[in-house]
Amino acid sequence: MSRLPLEKKVLGENDRIAARLRERFLERQVFCLNLISSPGAGKTSLLERTLERFSPNTRVALLTGDIQTDNDAKRLARFGFLVKQITTGGTCHLDARMIERALADWPLESLDTLLIENVGNLVCPSSYDLGEAAKVVVLSVAEGEDKPLKYPAIFFKAELLVLNKTDLLPYVSFDIKKARAYALQVHPGMEIIELSCTTGAGLDDWMKWLGRRRESAKAEKALAPGPA
């Protein structure tokens, strides 16, 4: 089989499983986010800062993907919420089947929110739907402001751009105005939050976005047509 039909088949199968997951998330009122960035942009750091702001009775669970190690799961488990590492063993993205398997022994009805940290990669994860309500792309100011133009797929598909590591702006030549303009060129109307996981600047905006987006996901469920 040539490469194109095989790729189509793999993505078609992934879409079917993702649709099944999305239906389950909607049914059980689980708000699911898929965090994507290049390696080291700060996905785990953003999740750490988020979890420390949640009250202990928040019904949140996390799946974190990496090619090797369970380092990120260990970092996130310190906050006392359900955490599972998905180690792909070489695959450069999470796919819907991995998510389905990881959720098999978790009672979805006991959750409100599922946060997925994808494998560090700005390209492949953008092709794989995981059944999430929204994708969030994290770009750090150490990576260059042209990334939205060079890797447009993920900036087009993500609802929110988190510009992280703003504390480093005095030390790197990153034109934040250009970064914003490039992101908006690829994805007109895209929401953008500037923050620093190190200083905490901008984290309130992120937490407000999270709360707002969760509420709008609930409203989508309320508007969804019921069984005939």
Ligand SMILES: Nc1nc2c(ncn2[C@@H]2O[C@H](COP(=O)(O)OP(=O)(O)OP(=O)(O)O)[C@@H](O)[C@H]2O)c(=O)[nH]1
């Ligand atoms: N200066 C600064 N460093 C940060 C910030 N956020 C994260 N870092 C550092 O950046 C490095 C990578 O952060 P991680 O949170 O592990 O990044 P990641 O995206 O989860 O990385 P992968 O899972 O490997 O893709 C760590 O050393 C963090 O301490 C920030 O806002 N400012």
Ligand SMILES: [Mg+2]
């Ligand atoms: Mg990480």
